[in-house]
Amino acid sequence: MKRIYIREEYCMGCRLCEIHCLVQHSKSREIIKAYKGEYPKPQPRLIVEEKGYLSFALQCRHCEDAPCLEACITGAMYRDRETGAVLCDEDRCVGCWMCIMVCPFGVISRNLEGKKVASKCDLCMGEETPVCVRNCPNEAIVYEEKT
Amino acid sequence: MAKKTVPSEFIIERDDEKCITCQVCCRMCSNDVHTYDPELDEVNSDSTKCVGCHFCEMLCPTGAITVKRNPSEFKINANWTARVINDITKQAETGGVLLTGMGCDRPYPIYWDHILLNASQVTNPSIDPLREPMELRTYLGRKPDRIELESSDDGPGIKTQLGTQLKLETPILFSAMSYGSISLNACISLARAATEAGTLYNTGEGGLHRDLYKYGQNTIVQVASGRFGVHKEYLEAGAAIEIKIGQGAKPGIGGHLPGEKVSEEISQTRMIPEGTDALSPAPHHDIYSIEDLRQLIFALKEATRYRKPVGVKIAAVHNVAPIASGIVRAGADFVAIDGIRGGTGAAPTVIRDNVGIPIELAIAAVDSRLREEGIRNQASIIAGGGFRNSSDVIKAIALGADAVYIATAALVAMGCHVCQKCYTGKCNWGIATQDPYLTKRLNPEIGTRRLVNLLRAWSLEIKEMLGGMGINAIESLRGNREQLRGVGLTDTDLKLLGIKPAGEAW
Structure with a gap:
């Protein structure tokens, strides 16, 4: 499957990926409105790790043997048959946070926007390229199929 | 107060x-x-x-x-x-002393903007480069005085032994910018772009980083007054060697890379201790005459078994034509001339803005002088110093240059906004800096792509302009000053440039 790959040597830590991710997962999908007019504030589905000059954007790796799938007690966490992406069915999610506990990358977070559900990268379903990749000014994250 | x-x-x-x-x-x-x-x-x-x-x-x-x-x-x-x-x-x-970076920004006349190109109308056909082949390939190096042919059973051949030539797919090279003055990612971008576009880039005086040896066939290695990073493998790594005497932004002035920028990698590449200032003396301490220069040229040729062209780079100064003549007679295979608008990583503002002459006048003076002396074929002329677009390039070639060096334009292609603060080492674009937080901002893949695009765009435009003149090879335009006309220039300017005023026919 097509995955997001990190090239940390080019990540400058600007966090534009985070900003565009937040906007993509907001109600309005308009940047100024998402930041200034939506309460509770929408949250990004990725994290930017930083230590010294090393930084990189990290989002769900959509693991082949995803522990979150096994840990999910309601079956909310599922693998999309078409794309292979690991997604969370928010209607089924009860917010037990087992997925957060088992995620080896720490890329699932609590959604604080409304109903208590798990919040994670959905590869911007419906978009050709995830917005974090599309908006990275230095191509430090790429979306491609690697064999 | x-x-x-x-x-x-x-x-x-x-x-x-x-x-x-x-x-x-x-x-x-x-x-x-x-x-x-x-x-x-x-x-x-x-x-x-x-x-x-x-x-x-x-x-x-x-x-x-x-x-x-x-x-x-x-x-x-x-x-x-x-x-x-x-x-x-x-x-x-x-x-x-006030410091600055990039090239002279004072409003001296830019002669390119007072020179117009010709085009074909009725009496000679123009050529459509989209339909017909158009040749930009350029060979730099010493050309023989005459060509002798011989015929054998395999057909005709060239009897004359030709010196090594540098083959360029377009008459534009990347000018010298050292690793130290610019980041390694910027050097990698230039090296890869030169390789992809079939041209050359120049290491500047900072030596050659070990990761860049693989681009050797598209590299001109420089030997400057500090002799940083010069050793046998370095000389043999490049396609040609350039002795740097001067630089357009600071003729007569040496260089100074502050110790803070001399990181471990730079110290290894330059072969100096980490954290020490890299001082390039103003003159080469072994060159005080044309005869001394000849010794260095031949020492370098000897060291590389006469397999590589050796050129000399000078700043365009008042006496540029006789100096260039001396350089050619000293055995140089190409002469690089850098005009007053040539850039730098750091120079005293007063020098950058007040010393030297515009490249347009220098090209005309040197080309005329070498022709008069009958030695124009012995060396190629590479002109540099503030080339902004393809029309500047084509005008330079019509004035008499063989090829053009670009550096500021290349930096702008990589993101540079010409803020002239290269000497601070805080370049936000990741170009003129060694700070690891900043250097990673220049992704060499993007840099390479943008540089190749720039060369491609300029080459296409040059082909269009050539076609308009009814010329199908850049060779036929070289030194063809009849294709140029001056507007708004004085008689003296026109005389020095060797061109007619606009309105005057052949």
Whole structure:
């Protein structure tokens, strides 16, 4: 499957990926409105790790043997048959946070926007390229199929 | 008098309705202009620190930032301009030489803008480069006085032994920029772009990083007065060797890479201790005459078994034509001439802005002189110094240059906004810096792509202009000054440039 790959040597830590991710997962999908007019504030589905000059954007790796799938007690966490992406069915999610506990990358977070559900990268379903990749000014994250 | 400071050059306008306090600007500005106030949830900008590089403006996701020139003005005075007053103020504070980067920004005449190209009409057909082949391939190096042919059973052949030639797919090379003055990612971008586009880049005086040896076939290795990183493998790594005597931005001046920039990698590449200043003397201490230069040229040729062309780079100064003649007679295979608008990583402002002559006049003078002396074929001329676009390039070739060196244009292609603060080492674009936080901002894949695009675009435009003149090979334009006409130039300018005024027929 097509995955997001990190090239940390080019990540400058600007966090534009985070900003565009937040906007993509907001109600309005308009940047100024998402930041200034939506309460509770929408949250990004990725994290930017930083230590010294090393930084990189990290989002769900959509693991082949995803522990979150096994840990999910309601079956909310599922693998999309078409794309292979690991997604969370928010209607089924009860917010037990087992997925957060088992995620080896720490890329699932609590959604604080409304109903208590798990919040994670959905590869911007419906978009050709995830917005974090599309908006990275230095191509430090790429979306491609690697064999 | 109380401390007097220079007013900020730029002001930053922040549209608070658009600012979402995402703090991208705060994280990215290496000059610490933008700061976030968590108590007020506001981003503040200290314009006094702004250098006008526009990095924040480019990254701001909502377009909330505009960098403008500070409209604050002094009393109008043709003599005591703001620049003059500010320079004096700075020197009164520091007691030091004013430094700057990039090329001369003073409004001296730009002759390119007073030279017009010809085109075919009725009496000779123009050529459509999209339909017919158009040749930009350029060979640099010594050409024989005459060609002797011989015929054998295999057919005719060339009997004359030709010197090594540098083969370029387009008559544009990347000029010397050292690893140290620019980041390794910038060097990698230049090397890869030169390889992809079939041209050459120049190492500058900073040696050749071990990761760049693989691009050797598209590299000109430089030997400058500091002799940094010069050894046998280095000389053999490149396609040609260039002895740097001078640089257009600072003729007669040496170089100084501050110790802070001499990282482990640079120290290994330059072969100097880590953290020490890299000082390039103003002259080569073993070259005090053309005869001395000849010795170095032949020492380098000997060291590389006469397999590589050896050239000499000089700044365009008043006596450029006789000097170039001497260089050719000393055995150089190409002469690189750098005009007053040539750039630098650091130079005293007063030198950059006041020493040297424009490249246009230097090309014309050198080409004419070498022709008069009957030695024009013995060396190629590479002109550099402020080439901005394809028309500057084609005009230079028509004036008599064989090829053109570009560097500022290449940097701009990689992101540079010509803020002239290269010497601070804080380049936000990741070009003129060695700070690991900043160098990674230049992704060499993007840099390479943009440089190749630039060369491609200029080459296509050159083909269009050539076709319009009815010429199908750049060779046929070289030194063809009849294709040029001057507008708004004095008789003396026209005479020196060797071109007719616009309106005058053949």
